[in-house]
Structures are given as structure tokens and as C-alpha cells.
Amino acid sequence: MLRCFPTTRGLLPLFCSILGLAISAQAHLYRHDESFQPDHILRVTAQNYSQACMDRYSVLVNGTSPGPELRLQEGKVSWIRVYNDMEDSNVTMHWHGLSAFAAPFSDGTPMASQWPIAPGHFFDAEVRPEIGYAGTYFYHSHVGFQAVTAVGSLVVEPAQPSPYEYDEERIILLSDYFAKTDKEVEEGLLSSNFTWSGETGAVLVNGQGRLATNATGACSLAAIEVEPGKTYRLRFIGATALSFVSLAIENHDAFEIIEADGHYTKPAKTDYLQISTGQRYSVLLKTKTEAELQEAKSRQFYFQLTTLGRPAVLTTFAVLEYPSPTATDLKTVPSPPPLPIANVTYGWMDYALEPYYPNTDFPTAAEVTRRIIINVHQNISSHTVWLQSGYDWMETFPKSPYLVDLYKGELDLAASYQRAMESGDGFDNQTRLYPAQINEVLEIVWQNQGAVNNGGLENHPFHGHGRHFYDIGGGDGLFDPVENEKRLNGTHPVARDTSVLYSYRKKTTALAPSGWRAWRVRVTNAGVWMMHCHILQHMVMGMQTVFAFGDQEAVMAQSGSIDGGYLVYGGSAYGNSTYNPLVQHFF
Known part of the structure; x- marks a missing residue:
């Protein structure tokens, strides 16, 4: 039986008659x-x-x-x-x-x-x-x-067991440092007197790093400790706010990519990585033998990280540290840098990475039921915003969460779907949703356009919530499905959750196409899913979209009944110092 419970913070509305529709499983509620x-x-x-x-x-x-x-x-x-x-x-x-x-x-x-x-x-x-x-x-x-x-x-x-053998692993999480506080950044970006956050002050490795790159200072560089003659799995995590990073290791030029965004890939050799915010890669690194270290006359080597596609290039460092009888120098940064300063490689690893296990679920072009082209650009009117299909999306737009409204019977996805189909671009501008039905196969194309006011362009790492999508590539100019299908011939796309929409140039004319990224998604997971640029500044400025997969019946059937404590802010599903929450166990 479906139950709705009062809380110590007020009586919840009784949604039982609504939530009882199309329920496929009993509630499993536990205190x-x-x-x-x-x-x-x-x-x-x-x-x-x-x-x-x-x-x-x-x-x-x-x-x-x-x-x-x-x-x-x-x-x-x-x-x-x-x-x-x-x-x-x-x-x-x-x-x-x-x-x-x-x-x-x-x-x-x-x-x-x-x-x-x-x-x-x-x-x-x-x-x-x-x-x-x-x-x-x-x-x-x-x-x-x-x-x-x-x-x-x-x-x-x-x-x-992993299909790859290695001795040990290390996590290398990249993040950005900004001197302004979160509040200062957000207020500046959302103000009618637009104020930029400023550029990244430092790319940190596991939370460590320095602002200055050409001086000795009190702040230590991060050290990644390894031993000679071993194979390491290095797990790189792009947790930056803004920075798109090129990364390489001094005198270590044999990376072998084995994972991208949570999926094993066939081994792909490279001497550098390009990691945007939201992306993850695992690589195998064979460390130097003791004899090679003696020949190199060094037991520490620099990770060199360079920001890409920004007005100013920032190069920062971390240290790959081998055991040494003397202390590793984590204070000094090399001047000049030991490696060439990197530029953006447009389409890096596109069409090249292949899944380790066969992607038997990859939708072919013949299976695609609908293509959704999402034009993205910046506009300056009363505020500076990033638009998709002519609209921004911010947390302040819906009065309550879409999924909550759906369970309360206050969001009509059938009507939203009809409006989206009539719009011609798959977008419902009333709800600002892209609705889709279960078992559709979508081809989602992110099309970069020049800014309305100045033609400016930027790179955008787009991240999809929900199940991972198949990345079917990217290119300059306007998306051409026929030409891209030719490029896909003989390739085996990998499942990703974050991939880069490149700009290919700094400026063009207003709304002119300059770069695209395409995904294929088989709609199987009912729910409400964000798809957005993962640059935090762009998200704050509206560069987010929301997809609704399935109708009310499909969503409710997938999850079973929902307790009313999830449907109000601070409801009984949320605990506090005086209240133990009433929690639904879905699995």
C-alpha cells in the first residue's frame, strides 16, 4: 500500500491518489x-x-x-x-x-x-x-x-578482474583555483553589470599547486610517488571548473589509454592527454628502470599542465617522484618549461578510441528516430547568457523540480512532447524541456555558433546525465550527417558521458556555425536528465538543458511508488539533528 507520512516540519500534501497511478511496485520505506x-x-x-x-x-x-x-x-x-x-x-x-x-x-x-x-x-x-x-x-x-x-x-x-594488468594505481584529480569566492563569482556572472570570474589562477593536482610558475615559493607542488620498473594505472579526473588541460610527463612519452569515462578501451598510445572538465581517462604508465634512472641522472620528473583555448596560457606543474636518498624538490618550477607549450588538438582521439568489449548496443544511423540539433551561443541583452535553442536554463526557472512535479501530477509530459514535436526542433519552450519517448533513438547534435554581439566562440565540454551516450564524433563548420556517416564507417564509437564541442577559431560572424559534436542515445532510462556544458561559469550563465525520457507512466513504472517525503523541500526523506528520515529503498 502506498503511504504518505506527516513530518515534524508540517503536514505533507496527500499525493497518494496521484502517485498510485501506474505504480508497478510497492514502496519500501525504512526509518x-x-x-x-x-x-x-x-x-x-x-x-x-x-x-x-x-x-x-x-x-x-x-x-x-x-x-x-x-x-x-x-x-x-x-x-x-x-x-x-x-x-x-x-x-x-x-x-x-x-x-x-x-x-x-x-x-x-x-x-x-x-x-x-x-x-x-x-x-x-x-x-x-x-x-x-x-x-x-x-x-x-x-x-x-x-x-x-x-x-x-x-x-x-x-x-x-580488470582486462589490464598493472602493479598499482594513482589518482590524479585536476581542479582550478579562483581567488574570488563562489558568491562573488556567481553575483558577477549574473549581474546586469557582467563581471567575469577571472581566469584560473592555478591548475591544482590533488588539491596542491602554486600560483606562480617561474619562482621558488613556500607552496609545494603535488608529488605522485612511483617505484622503478613497475606498471601504474594513472586515473586522471578532470574536476576543473574552467580549464581544458593538455598534460604530459617529462621524459615519459608512452601513455597507453585503457579507459575513458568509466569504460575500458582498447589500448591507445599517446604521449599526451587532453582533459576537459568532466572527463576522465585511465592510462598505463611503465616507470623507468633503475638503470634508466641512473642514465637520466634524475629521480624526479615534471608533469606539465597547460590550459587550452583561453585568452592567456597558464602552465603549471606537479612532480613524478621516484624513491631518492635526498629530498625531492617540490618548491622549484622549471624555467623554461621542459616540454613544448601545447596547443589545442581539435578532435583529439575522435574516431580513434575503441571499446574494449564490443559495443553491440551501438545504434546505427538506420535506427535513429529523430535528430535534435541544439544551437549554442552567447548573447548579451540585459544580462550575458549562454543559450541553447534560444533559451537559457537556470535553477531559478522551475518553481519546483521537474521530477517532483511529474510525481505530483503537475507536469504533463504528453503535452510537452506534442509541443516539442510541433516546434520542429524537439524543444518545448514552455517547460524548457527536450522530451523523448522510451525506445526512441536520438541523434543529439551540439552546434557551436558565433556570439550574437561579437561572434566570439569557446570550447564546451558537454556532459550527459542518465545513461552514457555514444560519441559519434565532431568537426568544424555545420554538421553534415552524410559526411559523418562516411567517417564512422569502420569505426567503433565508445560510450562517454562528457565530450568536447570545439570552437575551431576564436571569432566568426554572429550565429555562424563553427564546430559541432554529435551523440547517439537509446532512450531506455526513464527520468529527468541534465545535459549541459560542464564549465561551471557557463552553467551559472544558463548553458544547461534538461531532457525528460519517458512519460509519467514510464517514469513511475521504473521507480515504483514514491513517498511524499521526497516531494517537498526539507521533507521527511531528509533528516536533521532531531529527525530520522523515512527513506525509500529502490534497489
């Missing part, structure tokens, strides 16, 4: 009292914190940035309790790359899939990575600019 022990606990605070030898008021996870490393198991449910210990800010936690494998209200996208966690409250997220998704992920807040520091690594351990 998460003192007897319940979550697998992981994340406590979010806001406080002064030192990075790059600079103090900044920042949102932290368990008192640090990055927060603690999480390890989950394929096929196993993990409960992650997220406390919002801030006094005046909401928070969510998004499991980047694992969106569809969380319970429906655990995706962490405020005002799309769920209410945010109110100050002084906590939320128990239920996450079950599916078999076949062992790999490298991360978690971060999805509220405003908080993810610049409220971030941490997440690794999904395989149920079966």
Missing part, C-alpha cells in the same frame, strides 16, 4: 535511525581554506578539497549520507557519470531531479553501479559554483 549505518559519510561545510598558499572561503567535503576518495562496487548498493552543515546555502551531490545508476531522487541535480539538501539537513543517496561500469568517476556539488572545491574522486571497483 534510517541510529541502527542504519551508511557506507560513506560526506559532510559539507563552508569555511576559510588554504590552497595554492592562498586563503579562500570555500565549500569543502569532510573539511578538505578534494574530499575523501570513495570506492564503490559494481552491482552493489552503496548508501552515501551527505550532510549539509552550511548555515545559509543549499547543496546537492552528483555522482558524475553514474547518474542513471542512482535512485531517482539521488542524481544530485537541483530543480531538475530533486530538491536540494537544505541547511542543517542530510540526505541518504542510494547508488548502485551497474555491471560493466567499473572505472573512474568523481562526485561534486551541483549548486552554483560550489563544485570548484566541493569535489572528490570516486572509483567503481570491478566485479570481475
Whole structure:
């Protein structure tokens, strides 16, 4: 029987008659009292914190940035309790790359899939990575600019042995440093007197780094410790806010990519990586033997990181450290840099990476039921915004989350779908949704255009929530499906969750096409899913879209009945210091 419960914070509306429609499973409600022990606990605070030898008021996870490393198991449910210990800010936690494998209200996208966690409250997220998704992920807040520091690594351990052998692994999480606080950045970006955040002050490695690149200072570079003659799996995580990074290691020119965004790939050799915010790669690195180290006359080598596609080039460093009888120098940065300063490689690894296991689910062109072209550009009117199909999307647009409205019977997806079909571009401008029906096969094309006011262009790493998409490539100019199908012939696209829409030039004429990125998505996971540029500044300025997969019946049938405690801000599904939450167990 479906149950709706009052809370200590007011009586919930009785949604039972609405929620009882098309329910395929009974509710499984449990009181998460003192007897319940979550697998992981994340406590979010806001406080002064030192990075790059600079103090900044920042949102932290368990008192640090990055927060603690999480390890989950394929096929196993993990409960992650997220406390919002801030006094005046909401928070969510998004499991980047694992969106569809969380319970429906655990995706962490405020005002799309769920209410945010109110100050002084906590939320128990239920996450079950599916078999076949062992790999490298991360978690971060999805509220405003908080993810610049409220971030941490997440690794999904395989149920079966890895197809690749290696001795040890290391996590290398890249993040940005900004001197302005989150509040200052957001207010400047959203103001009618637009104020840019400023460029990245430093690209940090595992939270460490320096602002200055050509001097000795008190702030240490990050050290990645390795031993001679071993094979390491280096898990690179692009948790930057803005930076698109080219990365290489001095005197180590034999990377072998084995994973992209949580999926094993066939080995692909490269001497450098391009990592945009949201992307992850695992590479195998064979360290130097003792004899090679003696020949090199060095036991430390520099990681060189260069920002790409920005007005000013920033080059920063970390250290690959071998055991040494003397202390490693983590204070000095090389001048000049040991490696050439990198430029953007447009289409890096496009059409080249292949899945390790056959992608038997890859939709062919003949299976595509609908192509959605999303034109993206900047516009300046009363505010500076990023538009998709002529509209921005911000957390302030819907009065309550789409998924909540759907369960309350206040969002008519059938009517939204009809409007989207009549629009000609698949977009419903009333709800600002891209609705799709279960079993459709979508070809989603992100088309870069010159800014309305000055023709300016930027690179955009687009991230899809929900199940991973098949990246079918990118190119300059206007998307041509016939020509791209020719390029796809004989290739084996990989499943990704983040890929780069390149600009190919700094400026063009207003609204002129200059670069595209295309995905194929088989619509199987009913729900409300964000698809957005992962540059935090662009997200704040509206560069987000929302897809609704399936109708009310499909969404409800997939999740079963929903307790009313999820449907109000601060409802009974959210605990606090005096109240144990009533939590739905979906798996």
C-alpha cells in the first residue's frame, strides 16, 4: 500500500491518489535511525581554506578539497549520507557519470531531479553501479559554483578482474583555483553589470599547486610517488571548473589509454592527454628502470599542465617522484618549461578510441528516430547568457523540480512532447524541456555558433546525465550527417558521458556555425536528465538543458511508488539533528 507520512516540519500534501497511478511496485520505506549505518559519510561545510598558499572561503567535503576518495562496487548498493552543515546555502551531490545508476531522487541535480539538501539537513543517496561500469568517476556539488572545491574522486571497483594488468594505481584529480569566492563569482556572472570570474589562477593536482610558475615559493607542488620498473594505472579526473588541460610527463612519452569515462578501451598510445572538465581517462604508465634512472641522472620528473583555448596560457606543474636518498624538490618550477607549450588538438582521439568489449548496443544511423540539433551561443541583452535553442536554463526557472512535479501530477509530459514535436526542433519552450519517448533513438547534435554581439566562440565540454551516450564524433563548420556517416564507417564509437564541442577559431560572424559534436542515445532510462556544458561559469550563465525520457507512466513504472517525503523541500526523506528520515529503498 502506498503511504504518505506527516513530518515534524508540517503536514505533507496527500499525493497518494496521484502517485498510485501506474505504480508497478510497492514502496519500501525504512526509518534510517541510529541502527542504519551508511557506507560513506560526506559532510559539507563552508569555511576559510588554504590552497595554492592562498586563503579562500570555500565549500569543502569532510573539511578538505578534494574530499575523501570513495570506492564503490559494481552491482552493489552503496548508501552515501551527505550532510549539509552550511548555515545559509543549499547543496546537492552528483555522482558524475553514474547518474542513471542512482535512485531517482539521488542524481544530485537541483530543480531538475530533486530538491536540494537544505541547511542543517542530510540526505541518504542510494547508488548502485551497474555491471560493466567499473572505472573512474568523481562526485561534486551541483549548486552554483560550489563544485570548484566541493569535489572528490570516486572509483567503481570491478566485479570481475580488470582486462589490464598493472602493479598499482594513482589518482590524479585536476581542479582550478579562483581567488574570488563562489558568491562573488556567481553575483558577477549574473549581474546586469557582467563581471567575469577571472581566469584560473592555478591548475591544482590533488588539491596542491602554486600560483606562480617561474619562482621558488613556500607552496609545494603535488608529488605522485612511483617505484622503478613497475606498471601504474594513472586515473586522471578532470574536476576543473574552467580549464581544458593538455598534460604530459617529462621524459615519459608512452601513455597507453585503457579507459575513458568509466569504460575500458582498447589500448591507445599517446604521449599526451587532453582533459576537459568532466572527463576522465585511465592510462598505463611503465616507470623507468633503475638503470634508466641512473642514465637520466634524475629521480624526479615534471608533469606539465597547460590550459587550452583561453585568452592567456597558464602552465603549471606537479612532480613524478621516484624513491631518492635526498629530498625531492617540490618548491622549484622549471624555467623554461621542459616540454613544448601545447596547443589545442581539435578532435583529439575522435574516431580513434575503441571499446574494449564490443559495443553491440551501438545504434546505427538506420535506427535513429529523430535528430535534435541544439544551437549554442552567447548573447548579451540585459544580462550575458549562454543559450541553447534560444533559451537559457537556470535553477531559478522551475518553481519546483521537474521530477517532483511529474510525481505530483503537475507536469504533463504528453503535452510537452506534442509541443516539442510541433516546434520542429524537439524543444518545448514552455517547460524548457527536450522530451523523448522510451525506445526512441536520438541523434543529439551540439552546434557551436558565433556570439550574437561579437561572434566570439569557446570550447564546451558537454556532459550527459542518465545513461552514457555514444560519441559519434565532431568537426568544424555545420554538421553534415552524410559526411559523418562516411567517417564512422569502420569505426567503433565508445560510450562517454562528457565530450568536447570545439570552437575551431576564436571569432566568426554572429550565429555562424563553427564546430559541432554529435551523440547517439537509446532512450531506455526513464527520468529527468541534465545535459549541459560542464564549465561551471557557463552553467551559472544558463548553458544547461534538461531532457525528460519517458512519460509519467514510464517514469513511475521504473521507480515504483514514491513517498511524499521526497516531494517537498526539507521533507521527511531528509533528516536533521532531531529527525530520522523515512527513506525509500529502490534497489
